Structures are given as structure tokens and as C-alpha cells.
Amino acid sequence: MWYKLTLPLVICFGVGVLAFVQEFVPHPWSAAFREEMTTWFRIMGGFGLFIGAYSLLHLHVTRIRRQQAGWGYSAFVFLGAALTIGAGVFEEVRAAVADVPAGAFSLFDWLYNYVQVPCQATIFSILAFFMASAAFRAFRARNVEAALLLAAALVVMFGRVPISEEVGRCLGSWDLFPKAADVLMEYPNMAAKRGIMLGISLGAISQSLRVLFGIERSYLGGGG
Amino acid sequence: MGTPEAQATLRRLAVARRVIYVLVAVAVLVPFVYPLPFRFRPSPWSEKVFKKVEALKPGSPILFSFDFDPSAMAELYPMSLALLRHCLQRDLHPIVMTHWQSGVGITKQIIEEAAKERGKQSGKDYVFLGFRAGGSNLVLNMGESLQGAFAKDFFKQPTEGMPALEGVRSLKDIPLVIDIAAGTAIEMWIAYGRDRFGFDLGAGCTAVIAPDLYPFLQSGQLVGVLGGLRGAADYEMLMKRPGSATKGMQAQSLTHVLIILLIVGANVHYLSRRLKGSTKG
Numbered sequence: 407m408w409y410k411l412t413l414p415l416v417i418c419f420g421v422g423v424l425a426f427v428q429e430f431v432p433h434p435w436s437a438a439f440r441e442e443m444t445t446w447f448r449i450m451g452g453f454g455l456f457i458g459a460y461s462l463l464h465l466h467v468t469r470i471r472r473q474q475a476g477w478g479y480s481a482f483v484f485l486g487a488a489l490t491i492g493a494g495v496f497e498e499v500r501a502a503v504a505d506v507p508a509g510a511f512s513l514f515d516w517l518y519n520y521v522q523v524p525c526q527a528t529i530f531s532i533l534a535f536f537m538a539s540a541a542f543r544a545f546r547a548r549n550v551e552a553a554l555l556l557a558a559a560l561v562v563m564f565g566r567v568p569i570s571e572e573v574g575r576c577l578g579s580w581d582l583f584p585k586a587a588d589v590l591m592e593y594p595n596m597a598a599k600r601g602i603m604l605g606i607s608l609g610a611i612s613q614s615l616r617v618l619f620g621i622e623r624s625y626l627g628g629g630g
Numbered sequence: 631m632g633t634p635e636a637q638a639t640l641r642r643l644a645v646a647r648r649v650i651y652v653l654v655a656v657a658v659l660v661p662f663v664y665p666l667p668f669r670f671r672p673s674p675w676s677e678k679v680f681k682k683v684e685a686l687k688p689g690s691p692i693l694f695s696f697d698f699d700p701s702a703m704a705e706l707y708p709m710s711l712a713l714l715r716h717c718l719q720r721d722l723h724p725i726v727m728t729h730w731q732s733g734v735g736i737t738k739q740i741i742e743e744a745a746k747e748r749g750k751q752s753g754k755d756y757v758f759l760g761f762r763a764g765g766s767n768l769v770l771n772m773g774e775s776l777q778g779a780f781a782k783d784f785f786k787q788p789t790e791g792m793p794a795l796e797g798v799r800s801l802k803d804i805p806l807v808i809d810i811a812a813g814t815a816i817e818m819w820i821a822y823g824r825d826r827f828g829f830d831l832g833a834g835c836t837a838v839i840a841p842d843l844y845p846f847l848q849s850g851q852l853v854g855v856l857g858g859l860r861g862a863a864d865y866e867m868l869m870k871r872p873g874s875a876t877k878g879m880q881a882q883s884l885t886h887v888l889i890i891l892l893i894v895g896a897n898v899h900y901l902s903r904r905l906k907g908s909t910k911g
Contacts, residue, residue, distance in 0.1 A: 437774065440770065440774070441770075441771065441774045441775075441778070444764070444767040444768075444770040444771045444774075445767075445771060447764060447767035448762065448763055448764035448767050448768055448771065451763035451764045451765070451767070452763045454763070455731070455763060508785035508786060508787070509738070509742075509752070509784070509785050515735060518735040519735065519739075522700060522732070522735075523700040523703070523735070523736065524700075525700075526699060526700035526701040526703075526732075527700050527701065527703055527704065529701065530701040530702065530704070531704065534654060534658070534885065535650070535651045535654050535655075537889075538650050538651075538653075538654045538885070538888065538889050538892065539646075539647045539650045539651065541889055541892065541893050542646065542650055542889075542892040542893065542895075542896050543643060543646070543647075543896070545893050545896070545897075546896070546897060546900050547897050547900070547901070556893070556897070559893075560890055560893065560894070563886050563889065563890055564886060564887070564890060566837075566858075566860055566886070567860070567879065567882055567883040567886045567887075568668035568669065568670035568863075568879050568880075568883055569668055569883035569884075569886075569887060571668070571669065571670050571671070572668055572669065580671070581671070584673070588673075591841060591844060592844060592848070595841050595844060596844040596845055596848060599841060599842055599844060599845055600845045603845060
């Protein structure tokens with residue numbers, strides 16, 4: 407088990423300590439090490455994309471094979487992948503054999519502009535309908551805290567749109583509502599966000615130390 | 631499946647949901663048929679981004695990282711377009727990249743639209759670097775060597791010796807970076823870019839992310855932020871060139887008012903029932 411457990415822990419500890427120490431060493435070797443290391447990370451990131459694609463396709467193959475509910479959608483994933491990869495390969499081959507100007511409109515661009523863009527934009531825009539319905543059904547002043555949150559949400563929602571300035575003008579001060587929204591965002595919101603961020607950062611440091619010292623080993627697999 | 635009273639409540643909610651969908655659709659569509667010319671003033675944080683761009687001398691490089699994909703295009707496309715138009719109008723040299731693989735196509739569209747209007751050429755007046763994997767490590771690489779991180783641009787032209795990159799060897803040579811993001815890329819640019827290499831960082835983001843950025847505005851780690859469609863509309867106003875974001879503010883105004891009325895109405899109903907003692911708190 408030495409190469410499965412001890413070796414990865416030693417590599418993790420060694421690289422982790424070196425990456426940490428180089429931050430405090432203003433020497434060209436240190437800078438060269440950082441550049442080399444970040445280049446390796448990027449290369450691994452490239453492989454990560456392949457692993458992600460493989461994982462996605464593997465998941466959908468399993469769904470199709472087992473004919474799980476909605477397996478037809480999984481078949482559609484393969485159709486989309488085949489079309490996109492096919493278009494990409496076709497354009498690369500075309501560019502290699504014909505004199506295609508760089509950046510010319512391609513089949514791949516067509517798929518992106520007329521399939522992916524409308525699909526993604528549509529799904530995201532539907533959120534407005536869900537949010538309006540959810541706010542109507544769930545946003546209730548059940549207690550003092552909920553009432554305060556509700557009041558703050560209404561002020562920010564109103565203060566962020568131009569109609570609030572028109573209403574403010576009628577009341578004698580155009581920036582009455584925008585200013586109220588800004589005060590809520592810049593003081594209570596910021597204080598809460600800062601607290602949350604500090605908590606997250608401390609948690610990340612603690613988790614990194616656990617990985618570095620081999621206490622957290624779940625990344626080795628086997629839930630260990 | 632539940633008591634008759636519970637089933638009746640579910641039925642009422644289902645009907646209410648459909649009515650709300652229709653009302654939202656009407657609120658979004660009405661301003662496109664009957665324009666409502668609301669006046670508004672740009673927010674101070676949007677103005678700060680504009681002034682930073684305005685303060686750069688012609689020929690200066692400015693880096694844009696468009697870290698979003700088509701799902702956020704309603705908010706971030708007009709914002710990115712307004713920023714690029716401003717830069718090209720001032721003869722700055724935008725260097726454009728993306729950390730999102732699915733954002734390459736949209737980024738290309740934005741820069742080509744802005745460049746075409748001014749007759750600007752890739753490589754000479756601007757650079758489109760495209761996508762590279764790596765996230766924070768890519769930013770660190772760019773801090774050491776921009777040409778090392780991107781040996782070629784999106785159009786497969788070598789970045790070494792490119793006229794638009796004259797005098798730019800790394801992030802240290804770029805006075806202003808603006809990240810337009812639909813995710814957590816802005817915080818990454820702060821930690822691995824701005825704080826290490828010393829450039830000014832501005833941000834543009836979807837409205838849902840904007841509240842997260844206030845601590846960085848107060849600490850000065852961000853020079854300003856364009857938040858959501860309103861941020862985009864602010865920039866269009868500052869450019870004195872109203873576009874799709876300015877138009878969109880009319881629909882957004884009506885939709886916000888509608889949601890406020892729905893929430894208030896629902897709470898009045900809830901409180902009145904509670905006062906009558908017909909519901910449990």
C-alpha cells in the first residue's frame with residue numbers, strides 16, 4: 407500500500423510545503439518554480455476537461471443501458487456532443503485543406519449562436535417567472551427577523567430600478583430610494599458578507615492544513 | 631393525498647402561479663410596445679469604473695476577462711459591449727480573454743461587434759486571446775509572462791511582437807483590468823491578480839453577485855463595480871449612447887414593482903388571516 411497511500415501523501419506534503427514557502431522567498435529560483443508549477447496545473451486542467459467530458463458521457467451511457475426514466479434525454483446528450491465535435495473537427499480539417507480566413511464564420515459558430523445561445527439564455531430568463539412566483543408564495547413576515555428581511559428586500563428591489571427615482575422626484579428627492587438601498591447594501595449587507603467570507607477563508611485554511619498533513623485523505627479515494 | 635382543505639390550497643396556489651406568470655410576461659412586454667422613458671442617474675460605483683477607463687491615455691492596454699456564458703448574456707452582453715465601445719472610442723488597446731470555455735463564442739461576438747463599428751483590427755488595435763484552462767494558475771502565469779501564458783491569440787497569430795501588445799510583457803504592465811463575471815472569477819482576480827501584480831481592478835457582474843463585492847469596494851481592492859443590467863444601463867448613460875440595457879431597465883422597473891406588489895399583497899392577506907386566528911404562525 408506504500409505507493410497507494412504513503413507516496414501520494416508524501417507528494418502532497420512536499421509540493422504543498424514548497425508552494426507555501428516559495429511565496430515568502432524573493433529569489434529567481436522561487437519565481438521559476440512557481441511558473442513551472444502553475445504551468446503544470448494548467449496542463450492538468452486541460453486533462454481535467456477530458457475527464458469531465460468522459461465522466462458526463464459515461465453517466466449517460468449508464469442511463470441509456472439501464473433505460474432509466476428519461477433515458478431519451480441522455481441519448482440527446484450524445485446527439486449534441488456528436489454534432490458539436492463533428493462540426494469542430496470538420497472546421498479544423500477544412501481550415502487545413504482550404505484557404506479559410508482566420509475567425510471566419512463556421513459551422514461550429516452556427517451551432518453555438520443558434521442552438522447553445524438561445525437555449526441557455528431561455529433557461530436563465532425563465533428564472534424571473536419562478537422567482538416572482540416563489541417570492542409571492544414564500545416571502546412572509548412570520549416574525550420580527552423575517553419582517554426586517556422583507557422590508558430590506560423591498561427597499562433594495564425598489565431602489566435599484568429607475569422608477570424609484572421618478573417616485574422620489576414626486577416626493578421631492580430623486581435619490582431617496584436609491585440612497586436607502588445603498589445604505590442597506592453598504593452597511594448591513596457588507597458587514598454580513600465580510601463575516602461570511604472570513605468564516606469561509608478560515609475554513610479553507612483549516613481544510614488545506616488537514617490535506618497537507620494527511621489528516622484529510624478522501625481525495626485518495628475509498629472514503630479514507 | 632392530503633385533506634380536502636390542503637388539496638384546495640394546492641389548487642389555489644397552482645392557479646396563482648399561472649396568473650403570476652402571465653403578469654410577469656405582461657410587465658416584461660409592455661415597455662417594448664409602449665416605451666416608458668424613466669430618467670435615472672448612474673450609480674457612484676458605475677461612475678468610478680467609467681472614470682478609470684476615461685483616465686487611461688490613448689494607446690494604453692486594458693485587459694478584459696469576460697467570464698460568463700450565454701445564460702448571463704442579458705445582463706453582461708450590453709455591459710461588455712459598452713465597455714469595449716468606450717475603450718475603442720478612446721483608442722485604448724483592449725486585451726480580451728475568457729476563463730469560460732462556453733464563453734468564447736459570445737466574447738468573440740462582442741469584440742467583433744465593437745471593433746467593426748470603429749474599423750479596428752485584431753492584433754493591431756485589440757487582441758482576442760480566447761480561452762485557456764487553469765483559472766487562478768493562468769492568472770499567475772500571466773503575471774509572470776503574458777506571451778508565455780498565451781503564445782498565440784484566438785486567431786492563431788503569435789502574440790510575441792503583436793503591435794497591440796507593445797510594451798506588455800505581463801500583468802504588471804497593464805494599468806487596468808476589468809473582469810465581467812457570472813461566477814466567482816472576480817474574487818480570483820483580486821486574490822491572484824490585483825493583490826500580487828498591483829494593477830487596478832474593476833468589475834462587472836450579474837445582479838445576484840453584486841452584494842458579495844461590497845467588502846472589496848470598501849477595502850479599495852475594486853475600483854468600482856457595474857452591477858447587473860442596471861450597471862450596464864449606467865454605463866450606456868455615461869457613454870451617452872442608450873442601448874439594450876437602458877431599454878431593459880423599463881421592463882425591469884415594472885417587474886420589480888409587480889413583485890413588490892405581489893409580496894405586499896400576499897403579506898397583507900397572510901397577516902389579516904393571522905389576526906382573524908384562522909392560520910397558525
